Amino acid sequence: MVVISPEQTGRQRVLDAAAQLFVDQGYAGTTLRQIASAAGIKAGSIYHHFDSKDELFIAVLHDGIIVMLDAFETSCSALDAADPIDRQLLAHVHAHLSAVFENGPYTTAHVAAFFTAPDDVRRQVVPQRDLYEQRWNDLFKRLLPTLSSKDRQLRRLFLFGVMNASAEWFDRNGALSVEQLATAITDQFLNGVAT
Amino acid sequence: MVVISPEQTGRQRVLDAAAQLFVDQGYAGTTLRQIASAAGIKAGSIYHHFDSKDELFIAVLHDGIIVMLDAFETSCSALDAADPIDRQLLAHVHAHLSAVFENGPYTTAHVAAFFTAPDDVRRQVVPQRDLYEQRWNDLFKRLLPTLSSKDRQLRRLFLFGVMNASAEWFDRNGALSVEQLATAITDQFLNGVAT
DNA sequence: GTCTATAACATGATAGAC
């Protein structure tokens, strides 16, 4: 059951409820009535804040990207260009995973709900996603300059695959912490299984 | 647009159409009318073959698991226990990816549509999924005996993450072949990025 | 095995009162 804290503006409550429900049930599987109920209002009232279900979904994913970009930026500031590869990569992997798992449902929505939306809705979010992926492409170019452009792109997709797939099994309250997960993924990515 | 070849029994045509549509649009995003239309019949006629949308979905995923298990079995037969790790792992990764990308939409549904279904529907497919994962757990135990049980489980999740996430970007008609993808993923998994 | 017709209900969205 989704419960939204009451000390927020109406629009924000709707966004929070929508983000969580989109994560849990996907785009088509979530109804405006469910969102309204979780936000403590009636379905019709949603249209005071958003013009359509599509726009609400896009707004959720937009907010999610902002958080991801911010997390990336922050971990950049904490690093020095002279830092070793493993330290730099770990910082960014940890930032990504922290954003996904510890910064509310908005970022998780990007990983779990994006692909559940219809093509035309998805297409409206792609430019924002590209912005984030571009940061990682730049990072990879800096950290792994010897790889070919195509190989670099492939490796980045591998890393994203591991990180984002973890949203489907990682347990926030389990024995493995986000930090440990970040360390394990970074180590696996850099050194493989034969450490 | 989904087009189903006509030389098949009615039930099979429904299954084929459903599998493809579930992959493209998810569980909630796919309607029985769309499935019926793609299969060349009317929506009501589906109920001659399946009792509910749930059962149809479960049947699709069941068929998918059969193909995956069969692919795993086949790649086992082609291997010798004395073969080196990289050769054995590559064979199984290739078998998995071939099943997902080259054996129709049933296997892809397992990767792309499973998480779009409601909890109670998903729960009915979990035992079959577990069967397949168990094969991989056994394989990992044989190939990587020095790792701890928890670490092995984690690494397997990483590998599954990479393989299954590729369903979201891999282009069957692109420059990269399934075999090349399998080689790249296996190499990345075993040796990391610093090859 | 497929059809038509329809039941029973859910959905996104709108209009106007408060």
Add this chain to the structure above:
DNA sequence: GTCTATCATGTTATAGAC
């Protein structure tokens, strides 16, 4: 900013004819 009431449509599922 939220409500109630409602529209128009879409949804799964059923019943009975062919």
